[in-house]
Each structure stands twice: as C-alpha cells, then as structure tokens.
Amino acid sequence: MTKKIKKVVILGSAAIKIGEAGEFDYSGSQAIKALKEEGVKTILINPNIATIQTSDYLADKVYLLPVTVEFVEKILKKENPDGILLSFGGQTALNCGLELYDQGILKKHGIKVLGTPVETIRNTEDREKFNNSLNEIQVKYPKSKAVGSVEEAHAFAEEIGYPVMLRIAYALGGLGSGVCRNKKQLIDRAGKAFSYTTQILIEEWLGGWKEVEYEVVRDKYDNCITVCNMENVDPLGIHTGESIVVAPSQTLSNSEYHKLREIGIRVIRHLGVVGECNIQYALDPFSEDYRVIEVNARLSRSSALASKATGYPLAFIAAKLGMGYGLHELSNAITETSAFFEPALDYIVVKMPRWDLKKFRNVSRRIGSAMKSVGEVMAIGRNFEETLQKAIRMLGTGAKGLVANEKFVTASLEDSLTKPSDERLFAVVDAFKQGYSIDWVYDLTKIDVWFLNKIKNVVDVCLRLNDGETLDEELLLTAKKMGYSDEQLAVVTQKDEEEIYKMRQEANIHPFIKQIDTVAAEYPAKTNYLYLTYEGIEDDYTEKHRDAAIILGGGPYRIGSSVEFDWCCVIAGKTVRESGKTAIMINCNPETVSTDYDEFDALFFEELTFETVREIYNKVDPEGFILSMGGQIPNNLAVRLHENGLRILGTETKYIDRAENRSHFSAMLDDLEIKQPKWKALTDTASALKFSSNVGYPVLIRPSYVLSGAAMAVATGDTELKKFLQAAADVSKEYPVVISKFYENAKELEFDAVAQDGKIICYAISEHVENAGVHSGDATLVLPPQRTYFETERQIRKTSAKIAKNLNINGPFNIQYIAKNNEVRVIECNLRASRSFPFVSKTLNKNFIEIATKVILGKKQEKIRIPLYDYEYVAVKAPQFSFTRLRGADPATGVEMSSTGEVACLGDNFHEAFIKALISVGFKFPVKSILISSGPVESKAELLDGIKALSDMGTSIYATGGTSDFLKKHDVPNKMLYWPLDEKQPGVVEYLKKGSIDLVINIPKNYNEDELTNDYTIRRTAVDYAVPLITNRQVAMRLFEALPKTTIDSLKIKSWDEYKV
Amino acid sequence: MNAKLILENGMSFEGKAFGAPVSTSGEVVFNTGMVGYPEALTDPSYYGQILTFTYPLIGNYGVPQETEEDITKRRWESPRIQAFGFIISNLSDVHSHWDADMSLDEWLKKEGIPGITGIDTRALTKVLRESGTMLGKIVVNDQDVDFYDPNKDLLIEKVTVKEPIEHGEGDKNILLLDFGCKNSIIANVVKRGFKVIQVPYNYDYSNIKYDGIVLSSGPGDPAQYIFMKDKINAFMKERKPMLGICLGHQLLALSSGAKTYKLGYGHRSQNQPVIDRLSSRAYVTTQNHGYAVDTKTIPSGWISWFENLNDGTNEGLWHKNLPILSTQFHPEAMPGPVDTGFVFDEFKRCF
C-alpha cells in the first residue's frame, strides 16, 4: 500500500460524444467510491454537469472546468494533490494526462500518476512502440508501419498492397480510421487524419477475421487475471463499438480461448499495466492464427460492458490497484470470496449499438472501423435467440425483435449484406425469409455460421406461423424461449398483444428471475442483480416488496436522452432508500451508474417494455412505478400501465396524458386562457397547406409523443411542407401530424419545477442564448437569465402555476416557453424530469429530483424560495456535437436535436461562464483568426459591432464575398476568401485545411433544409479539420461580446462549492 | 425424445434426450467452466459421474476427432468419454469450428453416452452444491435404471491403463502411476524432455528403471485408496523426484500422515484462485475435487505450497528436504487456464 497518497485528482471525460459516452461516468464514480473508502480526498475535474460523478455526495471537490492542460495545471497548482488518475476519463483524460506529463507539469508539482505508468500508456498508444514491445515477446500483430506523412503512407500501402487499414494514434472510437481500397481513398483519409494527429498507422487488412476482446486486470505484484472475454458477431473491420458483441465468446474452443487469454496476460505483464485494460484480437476463422489489434491501457467502453456482463466491478478494483493493493488482498463483494478470480457466467450477454444516423442529413449509413453509434444496450438471457431479440427491443428504435417489424426495404439485398450499415441485421433476417441459405449469407457477411443459424431459428418460427401453423402451448413456449415478445407474436398471428398474454396466463408461461452471481451458482451469493429468462424452472429472487418503488430507467443513450436521465434515476433511487423504502431499478444500458447493482435494493437488467415491466411488477408486487425519471420511454408507458391496473406513483396518469396529448393539452390551455402557437392536428395534405397559408409561413411540423424532435422540421413554403409531411408520416402513424405557426426572432425559455398537489414547490427558469428554432437540447442555456424581461419571467411563473394546478402535478415537470415582445407562449409541457434538471439542481444547489422523489412518495414538502437575484454567479450550459464522426452530416442546428452531450460551467458573470463552457466543448482560446460568412443581411448588420471589436483587438478577420464587402464598406479590415464553388485562391477550404483559422462563423441563410452547397462545404470542412464552428447568430453575438472582455486569467479556477451561496 | 433427470432426493427435471438413447445413472456433479466440454467429458476423474455444465450453451464448436499418435498433440484427455452422462441447458443445433469433425450429439451417440438438454442447470447446481454427493439418473424413454454409487467401487481400477505404455523420448524415465490420468499431464512431462512410462496403479514395476515418479489425478474418495500408502512411502525413501496431481496430491498427503476431508462446497470450476505461499503470487487454476487435504494435519516435513484464496484450503505441498511436490489443482489445465504450467518446470528442476 502506497501510504502517503492522501489527495487525488481524477480527470473526467467531459461532454458525452460519440466514442466517449456514459461509461466514463460509471468508471469515474466507481473510482471516487474506491478512493473514499481509503480515506483519500478526491478532487474531480469534469464539466459534464449531468453526470453522477459530479454530484455533491461523491467527490470531495468538483471543478466544473475544461479537461485541458491549461485548466488542469492551474487546478493542480491550487490543490497540490499527491496523485492523479488518468485512466477513468476515457481518451480525453488520458490525452490530457500524457500532455501534462510531457510538459513536466506532473513532475514539477510532484504528482504521482496512480495505476498504469505513463510509459506503459505511451507504449500502447504509440503504434510503433506498441508493435516493438509485442515483438520482444514474440506476439503477432498485423503487418504495419507508423508513418508521419501522406507520401510515406502511400509508399507502404504500395509495398503491402491494397486494401490497407488506416488507423490513428491517440484517437478513440476509431476516429478517422478505415479501410482504403485504393490510392485515392488513402490519400483522402490520410490527409484528414494528419489534421489532428502526427502519426498514422498503415497495416494489413484483416477484414473477416473473428474479433475477440479480453478485459485484463493486473496489480503491482504482477498478479494478472482476465475478467471477461467477448466475441464480436460482426467480424473484424467493424469497430467493436459498432458491433453486436456477445460475452462470453461462443465459437472459441478451449484451446483458442486460453491461448488468447495466455497471450493477453503475457502482453499486459510485459507492458506493465497496473489496473484494468482491454486487449483486442483478430482470430483466423480457419486456424488458431491470430493478431493483436490493440491494447487500451485504461477503462473503456468494453470494460464498462464487462463489469455489467459479469458483475465484477472492474473500475472499482482498478482504482484500488492504483492505490497499491494486490488483487489477492481485495474481495469479491458479491460472494465475499477473493477478487483474484475470473467470473464464471451461466448466461449469455448481447451488446447492441444504438445509432441515430436517420437524424442527420446527408450522413452515410455505412458502418466500419470508425464509431458512429451514440449508445448501446445490453441484454442477458440463457440462449442467443432470446438475448438478441431482447437487445433489439431494448434499442427503442421501434423494432420489435428480429421479425414482425416494418417491412425492411433495400435496393439490393446483396449490397446491404456486403456493405454493412446500421440495418445489416435486418438484411440477414430478410435473406432467410426469402429462403437464402446460411452459407450464402455467410459468404457475404462473414458472420459466423453459429450466429447466423440462431438468427435463422427465430425466422423459422415466424415462417411456421405465417404458414398457418397454430400457436399452441408448445409453439408458444418455444417462441417465448426464442425471445419473441407478446407483441411480436401478436403481429405474426394477427391477434392483439393482450390475447397472447391471456394465452400465456392460461398456459402459465412466464419468465423466471435469475441472479448474476459471478460464480455460476458454485457458491451462494447475495446480490440482487437480476434478469429474466424463459429458460428455467424457478426464480432465484422470490421477495415481494409492498413498499418498493420500481424506477424505470432511460434505456440506451441516444440523441435527446442521455446521462442526465441516469442522474435523475440514481438520485431518485437514493432518495427512495433514504426514506426507508425499497428501490428497484429496471434499465438496460451498460454505460450507466443506474445499472450498478449496489445503487438499488434490486436491479433488473431488463427491457423497458410494457410486457417486461408488467412481469416484474407481478413478481415483486411493489407499491408502484416511478415513471418520471427515465425520460420519455417510461413516460410513454404510463397510460398503458394505468389502464391495466398497475400502480403508478406521482402525477395521475390522466394528467400525464392530458399534457402529452396535444389536443387535450391545448384545449386545457385555451380554457386557462394561456397563449400557445396557433396549431392544428392534420391528417391530409390539402388541409395542411390551407392551415399553413392561413397562419402564414414559416410553420413547424411535428409528430406528437416524441422526445428530441424526431422528424420535426420547419417549412417556409408549400413545396417544403408537402415534402415533410411524407417524412413525418412514417415516424408515428398512431398520432396525427401537428403543424404550428413558427415564431421567428423569439426568445425561448425553460421552466423546470417540482409541484405537490398542483402547488409549485420549487422552480428554475433558464433562458436560451439561441432564439427559438434551435432545439432546446442543442441550445446554450443560461441560469439565472441575463437578458429576459422581468415581466416575461412573471408571466412564465403565473402561467406555470396555472398549469401545475390544473394537471394537479405531483412530481417533476418541465414547460418550454417562447417569448416575443413580452408575450409568452407555451410550446410543450412534460410531466417528468427534463434534460435540464441536473443543470438547474446543481447550479442552484437545490436537488430538484430529491424533492420530486419525496413528493412522489407522498412526503409533504415545504415551498422552497430560491432567491435567484442573490446568486453571485452565472451558469452556462453548452451543447457538445459529434459531427466529426458523422461523415457527411450537415453540422447546422435546427428544430431537430443533433447534439450528443453537454457541459456546464460557472463564472462570476455570463462571459466567463460562457467562454469556459465553449472551451469545454473544444473551442480554441484565445481566438487569433476567425472566418465569417454571416448569412442574411440582418445578421450581417447585427454582427458588425462585434466583428469591429474583434478586429480592433487584433484578431485577423477572414470573410466570404458578401460579408467581406459589407465589412469593408463599414471599414473593418478583412481578407476575402473565395467560396468553395468558386474554386479560386485564396479559398476558404484551403485555409481551413491549412489550420490557419481558429473559429468559423457560418450563419445558414434560413431554417430550411436544402442548404446552399457552399455553406454546407464550409461547415463540413471546418468540422472535418477540427475547426470550431458556430452556426447561430445569437451565439456568435454573445461570443463577440465576450471575447474582448476575456483573458485566460479572467477565467477563474474555482471549485463548485466555492460558488455555492 | 423426452428424458428425465431424477435425483436420489426425489427431485426430477424434465428435458430432451440427446446422444445415445439409453438411460444411465451415477453421481451427479457440475462444472462451471465456460469452455472445454470435450476435454472434461474425456477426463477419467468423471468416471461414474453424470456431468452438468453450468454454462447454458454447449456444443457450439462441435468435437474434434482424436486420431493423434503424438500425445502432446491430442485433443482428448483419454481415449473415450469417461462421464456416464451429460446434463446441459441448451444443446447447439449446429456447430461451427474449423477443427470440428462431428457434433456433440453425434459424439455421444458414437460413444454410447446419453445426454439430457433443456435442464435448468442453475437450479440443479444450487441443489448439488448444497448436498455433499447426489446420486442421480437420466431416464430416457421411461426405461428406468437403478441408482449407481460409483464411490462404492474401486474407480481407479476401471480407469487405469491395462498395460504399461511409453510416451516421448528422453534420457530420464518418469514412472507415472495411472489412477485415471489425463493425457495433458503426460504431455506436459514429455514436453519437458522426459520419457514417460505410464503403468497401471498396481503394476509391479520392480524391473522398470525410472528416475522420477508422477502420481496422476483420478476419480473417487482418496481415503478409499489408502492401500497405496506403502508404495508411495517406498518412493519417498528412494528420494527420487516425485510430482502428485489432484488425487495424486491427496494420496501423497495421506501417505505421509495428513488427513483428507469432504469440502462443504467442492471446487468444480476453471476459475479457482490459489496463492503460491513461496512467491506470494496468485494464479487462476482448473479444479475438480470434493475432498481436500486438511491443512492442520500436514506433517512437519512439508510446506503448504499453495492455498485457495477463497476458502483457504490446501492446494499444494512441497517437501522441505525431498524433491517432492504436489498440487491439488490441475497445472496441466485442459480445460482451463494455463497459468500454472510452471509446476512441471519445478518438477524438472528437481533432477
């Protein structure tokens, strides 16, 4: 035990982005718990305010500041800790840590890197060093060469022959990597790559080999274990984060399994990892030949998955090892046996990625060696068919399983099998439906025959039923064992779901509760980490809890629903337990803290579907459900659960429906004489056109009952309107399309609150920097409001109180308002926690969720006055976009949400908080050069003063044609750059590629979809070459005001509690 | 075809028959390893037992053909399936592996061994782990059979080789007393440059010249075989290097005066953690035993070499002044982790 370590800094992973999601909230939180157990003072640096790790009850101190060398160094100076943890905050923390080390900052302040030494990290991240160390122990890796220039890259590719794999050092999620089949592709890829890295790797392409991963743990005594192995269903060539993954491996023999295990241990010992790491292999499907693909010497997505898959708390143990413990000195919390052991599973786990590619215009749907998925789910079962079908439903994309979905449409089946996309699995299903053979599908996909056969088994049951075979008891049981949901069977047999459920009840066919115990029942265990399966004869868990609240989680992270809802769920669970009741969680997202079984009295790692939660409810017989914490998925179940007589805690269901159902809601607003945008629910185009011309364009088109504005759009004229109506139609047939008057140049505000018996207990009003028209999830939020009329706030308070009273709200709720010349209108109202609850709770230092949960449990709450005007600071929440990874997508914001995460920073004034927040999401500061194409004339005029100020302070201004002339006319010196289409020099694109521009301001001409190619190209190039981009006029203006008033030193290094009043 | 698993305590589990369509009986045991059914089923230690795999998906990668002459290349642990029956949750309907020659079902048919699938192996295991030993039978097509208690038989008699067999080349000869030896034990010794002479446990080896001895693993309650005591003590007097594995380890302990006892929870897995008390390094090991050497009774001449990190039970012995060592776990693995192959190196170092 390294005794002297008393104070430790932990680096977080900042905002959630593609490739770095909630898994690092999980690992960071575990690390903090582990260190606190040791009596170590913990200091967390992470601007992601929605995380659990930034809660006040975990780390001793939290800095909501950027995880960049500049900021971290200042914090280290201020705190002078003894040690630092780099491996719990993903690649963000790791890269920052390496830089701190290289610049001698850690040395200077005498700070010890706990766990894996920096040299080891370096030897895994630098591909050339890595390959050399593998050489030293005769371990095989793909023929490869690290190169520093496009020319070198091409030369080596010629040498080993195309196709080649291009990969990038110090990147994660396979950023920028991919197969290059010819010289052109190589030169293009390599060019982009070198814009954010100095080294790339060209290597032998092993597409089609099995991809296998091991999670390896090692302590400083050189004790070493592999906690879990995983096999990718999608063979090599598709990123593990994009692959369907099973644990444990299914097609490996004993000798293959242990050969790779032994190599893993040999490699990790040789590298000298101390803590947890992940090793990835390519395994030849036709021999025992193998290659080591990479080692991630840190906690990763896979290690979060492995922890949930096995019940082995990898991050927690890794932190302890970092403190100097040996594995043999620690114990397995579940069985109280030694932590030095390898879990034995008696179930199978399937992980599936969740993509949101449909949300982005012009983005390619193809998947490959770079990550595009925004989240994932994990399903547990006793056979592959059951588990895979569960996983598909857990994704919440509308798919009911492998079969019984909306018709899968594809130009060419062959293409969709050979060229993997987010829908390949359904192409496989289609192939079997059309009678193609397993071998045929194998040849096109290289997915192992074992997996294909299981998929076919599921399809066959469906075909049998299609051929009119009757669904008797035996077939029903078979189908359930293959993971068919009642709904699926209903669709296939043209019955309704409730009929199937009745049949099951008569035949007494119900799932059984099985326990995850890490030892496959060899010894007794006492966790309540549970799942359901139809393969069984008894329940492991038979307790009934009349006092239990079953909290429904948020499901997979996706655009519009992320870690913020996980925070709500965890806080709710904590509050339920603290009030002496039983807290039970249902969730299926391995990247979360809410799926740590010790956060609740019982955790069901299960589907959030009506069928499943009813089965669990019937077994547990709880007091009721809490539906208002996990976002829209639980909320959508309310009506159905209620109709079937299941108890729901909190606001009555009829009111939830009244708020969610637009016509009911709007009728209520009319009664209450509350203003709302003119709207109409329409079912045919003719009346839609008529309505729109009456209220006047632009209009907003939106389907009801959706979160994150799926398929919402603004139409500026008849033609657009027609186009969108088709699009909207296939999103949700049950509900008509709603068209409302779209208000331009209006302010948008969020009202987050908790009410009891219709009386508001506490509330917060946050203002958007952007005008209405930018989805609230993509908007920059400010609290307390800085530019809102007192009168507007007063109207909002009054209106909200009326609504709360009329919906007799008991729990959390959120109302969105637009305000224009002191007239407020209600956009929507959700009777559940909203995205901004962690933000307002932490900023105001009043836990809205804790209060809401007490209300839901029926505990009387006093009204809480929050004296906003006494707050000596301002908080700004900024969105994080992941456009870099979404090749082709247009990085412009609109009514459709497109950000993947968020950060929030505090400051003594708006400017400080705003700049800190922007730096946290990747803006360069100070800004030395800026490119402006300012769009419509009114915005040119608006931006003028700001641009003047910047140029006065010596920022070099570049501008595109129109803007340049305009600026010259108002004598602002600037350099004109040609539009991409002009193909003249000096051109915008070249300047961006050269990296001679720090910031791009590109204001789209309007909200409408078909952007001028020029604007699109500028935005896209900026994103591809990692140049910060602003596409919103208000944000640009605020930034122009802030920059002159801000210096690096004016950005104060204050921890969260230094702001608390 | 329907089949039933019936336990001596009266419990009965419905399932489907696979493999040979015959009924069988024996002692019902389980193993929590997630891979290695071909290796496990051919391990003579399972003779007379009906083996349950707790991992639910079995048969995925089929079964490799055993045609290898060279023992160091063999895929099976003995020439036949030794278990009397196989209990699983989910038999894979297809197998997929480059090295497979037949499906698990075909293999069991060929070998005349019945299997039962569709069993809640977790529920079963919870019963087995609590009952010290549990007899049971797989009844196929209602052809009932009597319970059979293998522990009443002299099991090593049934699994030992009939005639001496020589393996490998080397200037030093190792005499291997076969109590039901696994191929990979021999393979590991051969690979280290020895010639191994595998003899029946009760063979008269007086006119065999040997330089070291291996006491193999095997089935049954060690106390049953106390009659080996004199032989083993004679070996000790010869001061020749000697290695005992599993049953061999227990017999070595018994012969030198230690006692064995039945474990509350047997070790039936591939993830058993042991710590080397000499190097204080920990290793993951393969184990399959219900009896253990009582640490308190280990004679003064011995060091408790390995101990189990879970329950502290003895996992190995090393003699203080004789070149004699032994392990309760299986350093040859197969199936399981290969962390402890160095035990054979230690043995070699004794020469």
Ligand SMILES: Nc1ncnc2c1ncn2[C@@H]1O[C@H](COP(=O)(O)OP(=O)(O)O)[C@@H](O)[C@H]1O
């Ligand atoms: N030589 C190769 N041939 C084919 N595919 C590869 C090769 N190397 C890596 N890949 C694929 O690219 C993916 C990403 O590569 P990896 O090194 O794991 O990057 P990351 O650090 O993003 O995980 C892998 O999951 C694998 O599917």
Ligand SMILES: Nc1ncnc2c1ncn2[C@@H]1O[C@H](COP(=O)(O)OP(=O)(O)O)[C@@H](O)[C@H]1O
């Ligand atoms: N009538 C309107 N006028 C202007 N902007 C609007 C109007 N209605 C909605 N918006 C914009 O669209 C965004 C999404 O609308 P909203 O109803 O909140 O969808 P979601 O249910 O996805 O949150 C809002 O945040 C707001 O910026």
Ligand SMILES: [Mg+2]
């Ligand atoms: Mg990887």
Ligand SMILES: [Mg+2]
């Ligand atoms: Mg909204």
